[in-house]
Amino acid sequence: MSSRDSKFPRIATSRRDLLKVFGAGTALAATAGCAGTPFISRGSAGRVVVVGGGFGGATAAKYLKRGNPALEVTLVEPNATFYTCPFSNLHLAGERAMSGIAHNYEELKQVYGVRVIHTRAEDVDPVAKTVKLGNGNTLSYDKLVLSPGIDIRWDALEGYDQAAAEHAPHAWQAGDQTRLLRRQLEAMEDGGTFILSAPANPFRCPPGPYERASLIAHYLGKHKPRSKVLILDAKDNFSKQGLFMQGWRENHGDRIEWVGLSGDGKVVRVDAAKREVVTEFGTVHKASVLNVVPPQKAGLIAHRAGVTDASGWVPVNPQTFESQRVKDIYVVGDATVAAPMPKSGFAANAQGKVAAAAIVAELDGRSLPKPYWANTCYSLITPDYGISVAAVYKLNEEGQIYAVPGSDGVSALDAPLVTRRLEAEYAVGWYNAISQDTWGTVL
Amino acid sequence: MGTLFSSRFRVWLSVLLFSLLLTPASQAEQAWQRIPALEALLAETTPLRDGLTLDLPFVVDDGSAVAVGLNFSGQLQQGEYINTLHLLAPGNPRSEVMSLRLQSPQASPAQINTRMRLSQSQTVYLVAKSNQGRSWLASREVRVTVSGCAVADPDARNLVAMETPRIALPNRLRQGQPASIRIMINHPMETGLDETGERVAEANLVQSLTIQLAGEPLLQADFATGTAANPFVQFQLTPKESGELTFTWRDSQGNEVNETRELRL
Numbered sequence: 001m002s003s004r005d006s007k008f009p010r011i012a013t014s015r016r017d018l019l020k021v022f023g024a025g026t027a028l029a030a031t032a033g034c035a036g037t038p039f040i041s042r043g044s045a046g047r048v049v050v051v052g053g054g055f056g057g058a059t060a061a062k063y064l065k066r067g068n069p070a071l072e073v074t075l076v077e078p079n080a081t082f083y084t085c086p087f088s089n090l091h092l093a094g095e096r097a098m099s100g101i102a103h104n105y106e107e108l109k110q111v112y113g114v115r116v117i118h119t120r121a122e123d124v125d126p127v128a129k130t131v132k133l134g135n136g137n138t139l140s141y142d143k144l145v146l147s148p149g150i151d152i153r154w155d156a157l158e159g160y161d162q163a164a165a166e167h168a169p170h171a172w173q174a175g176d177q178t179r180l181l182r183r184q185l186e187a188m189e190d191g192g193t194f195i196l197s198a199p200a201n202p203f204r205c206p207p208g209p210y211e212r213a214s215l216i217a218h219y220l221g222k223h224k225p226r227s228k229v230l231i232l233d234a235k236d237n238f239s240k241q242g243l244f245m246q247g248w249r250e251n252h253g254d255r256i257e258w259v260g261l262s263g264d265g266k267v268v269r270v271d272a273a274k275r276e277v278v279t280e281f282g283t284v285h286k287a288s289v290l291n292v293v294p295p296q297k298a299g300l301i302a303h304r305a306g307v308t309d310a311s312g313w314v315p316v317n318p319q320t321f322e323s324q325r326v327k328d329i330y331v332v333g334d335a336t337v338a339a340p341m342p343k344s345g346f347a348a349n350a351q352g353k354v355a356a357a358a359i360v361a362e363l364d365g366r367s368l369p370k371p372y373w374a375n376t377c378y379s380l381i382t383p384d385y386g387i388s389v390a391a392v393y394k395l396n397e398e399g400q401i402y403a404v405p406g407s408d409g410v411s412a413l414d415a416p417l418v419t420r421r422l423e424a425e426y427a428v429g430w431y432n433a434i435s436q437d438t439w440g441t442v443l
Numbered sequence: 444m445g446t447l448f449s450s451r452f453r454v455w456l457s458v459l460l461f462s463l464l465l466t467p468a469s470q471a472e473q474a475w476q477r478i479p480a481l482e483a484l485l486a487e488t489t490p491l492r493d494g495l496t497l498d499l500p501f502v503v504d505d506g507s508a509v510a511v512g513l514n515f516s517g518q519l520q521q522g523e524y525i526n527t528l529h530l531l532a533p534g535n536p537r538s539e540v541m542s543l544r545l546q547s548p549q550a551s552p553a554q555i556n557t558r559m560r561l562s563q564s565q566t567v568y569l570v571a572k573s574n575q576g577r578s579w580l581a582s583r584e585v586r587v588t589v590s591g592c593a594v595a596d597p598d599a600r601n602l603v604a605m606e607t608p609r610i611a612l613p614n615r616l617r618q619g620q621p622a623s624i625r626i627m628i629n630h631p632m633e634t635g636l637d638e639t640g641e642r643v644a645e646a647n648l649v650q651s652l653t654i655q656l657a658g659e660p661l662l663q664a665d666f667a668t669g670t671a672a673n674p675f676v677q678f679q680l681t682p683k684e685s686g687e688l689t690f691t692w693r694d695s696q697g698n699e700v701n702e703t704r705e706l707r708l
């Protein structure tokens with residue numbers, strides 16, 4: 001099994017050493033290139049249930065086992081295949097197959113001895129410390145990790161409900177919705193208008209809508225050159241705005257039009273069957289393909305567990321990512337309020353490591369080092385033109401997360417094309433590294 | 444403890460204590476007396492709390508245009524009505540955000556929306572006053588962060604002078620039924636202040652929006668440095684009869700923009 005050796009990282013022998021390495025939560029590089037043997041369970045040092053096998057949950061499950069192989073870790077995730085939102089915009093542009101964004105749970109099961117159950121978590125009883133599953137069973141836990149990602153707020157945008165999403169997909173959770181939007185783009189007539197409605201903050205992946213508009217413009221430019229892209233936005237400022245706008249001019253001419261809040265860009269009503277939207281001040285826009293990125297909230301199971309606040313998101317203690325409201329429930333990823341950290345896959349992965357380290361330490365009766373995190377969000381304006389925003393985050397005296405001054409920044413405006421091309425390569429490198437770190441996928 | 448409480452109860456207790464420990468005690472309740480702008484507004488009165496709400500997100504990613512909801516649904520006495528609302532952000536370089544004068548019972552103090560600026564984390568205050576001299580106070584703590592991936596480059600902003608007034612009326616208006624009206628005008632709302640509140644340039648602000656219905660005053664909004672660029676107001680009108688709605692904006696440069704809409708029931 002020599003291929004397995006390089007594919008899967010080694011299980012370290014000392015938990016203490018691992019905590020040193022992974023407590024910081026961002027040691028991606030440290031996982032590469034070690035040889036190792038599969039782990040065999042030796043009795044339980046505590047039961048941890050992880051709900052959600054996306055960026056945050058799969059990472060937490062893996063690093064719990066790496067931190068203490070004696071823990072009994074169960075991952076609950078309905079799907080056997082996980083499709084990432086990162087790079088799903090490349091699929092929409094016809095530049096990457098769905099298999100290129102697909103991941104599974106074989107490494108977690110075979111190498112790390114995580115028990116993976118493919119069903120939904122229906123309910124949490126924080127008193128009895130149990131999770132009720134969709135398959136009728138109930139799991140007991142000492143510690144619970146929730147990384148359910150987002151749910152759509154179906155009541156927030158008039159006319160946009162589950163049925164409407166079959167006509168005007170959101171594709172903000174990857175999978176069938178991504179395929180549907182791709183089919184619609186393929187069927188779109190040349191000369192049509194692709195409309196994307198972007199929400200107010202906070203939402204999953206702040207640069208995501210603009211990357212999507214860019215890559216779809218790239219596809220249309222190649223295959224349906226008379227077509228347009230219109231972004232209707234509920235905000236006047238968006239992530240990497242100057243870079244995106246420069247990149248649009250350089251690569252897509254005037255194909256992309258962006259209308260912000262102050263230009264009457266906020267969509268208040270959707271007629272999905274007609275593919276029409278109405279803005280705040282009554283302008284009606286008709287689309288050939290309509291992509292509504294709707295307002296969002298933490299995944300439903302977080303509400304069931306009682307960890308959300310009135311905003312619909314989950315306040316956490318940033319030191320550990322334990323819920324501020326319910327003891328022994330840790331929440332990571334998009335579901336949390338971790339601002340200024342963005343709702344990104346990179347952040348979810350880093351938070352999953354912090355929660356895992358905190359749980360391992362606490363079940364072992366040890367205290368924790370102060371965590372810190374890093375995040376980079378790459379965006380592609382074409383498959384060969386990349387831009388990024390990056391920052392390092394720490395805790396201040398009040399225990400709140402802040403971006404370390406001087407550590408944050410975006411790609412330079414007016415950079416030469418070779419820089420943009422390199423950044424597009426780094427984006428692929430980032431995707432490969434995080435996929436390997438989270439699911440063990442070798443792309 | 445073990446003999447006194449069932450284990451189920453103990454867990455509840457620990458969940459409860461845990462949440463109490465982590466809930467920051469709200470000092471906002473007492474703190475307003477120490478804020479000069481509020482003290483001046485409330486003078487000798489003791490403000491009531493019930494019925495006035497200020498709707499703001501707990502955490503704000505972009506403080507340049509924060510959606511805020513103002514809502515009064517309190518108990519009023521015979522002949523009493525709310526005639527002014529003042530929105531204040533004492534953590535901003537200047538605390539004034541905006542004042543609204545409701546000049547007719549047809550303009551409701553319920554479900555008003557606008558957009559404000561927040562330069563940092565702080566407690567925001569809303570004061571409501573009635574024609575009988577009673578006042579209400581609401582406050583909300585807000586944390587302002589600049590979200591990593593949400594950072595916009597400042598030079599991407601495109602500032603314009605006062606232009607493009609927009610007004611949205613519902614398609615169907617009925618006598619005695621509250622209907623929502625949205626109003627916005629494009630304007631940079633240049634404060635001329637730096638982060639510390641020091642004047643570095645001349646201010647260029649939309650100072651007021653006045654609305655009349657059939658020649659009678661309905662609502663006046665006085666904007667200030669804390670009003671977000673492109674002043675936006677949404678309020679509920681309960682029309683008595685058809686008539687002409689007129690909208691007038693005035694800015695500090697002496698410019699004026701007028702719009703009219705026919706209101707037909």
Ligand SMILES: Cc1cc2nc3c(=O)[nH]c(=O)nc-3n(C[C@H](O)[C@H](O)[C@H](O)COP(=O)(O)OP(=O)(O)OC[C@H]3O[C@@H](n4cnc5c(N)ncnc54)[C@H](O)[C@@H]3O)c2cc1C
Nearest residue numbers: 052054055056085086121149205333334343344345346348
């Ligand atoms: C178009 C787009 C592009 C993006 N690009 C990037 C990028 O380039 N870089 C980046 O860092 N981030 C990117 N993101 C953001 C990234 O996808 C999210 O931040 C990330 O997925 C968050 O991880 P998570 O674990 O919180 O949620 P997810 O990854 O969504 O995982 C949640 C999982 O929980 C499961 N689940 C939910 N409820 C239950 C339940 N009740 N029981 C069991 N399982 C449940 C779901 O099935 C899902 O598998 C992008 C997002 C979009 C939409």
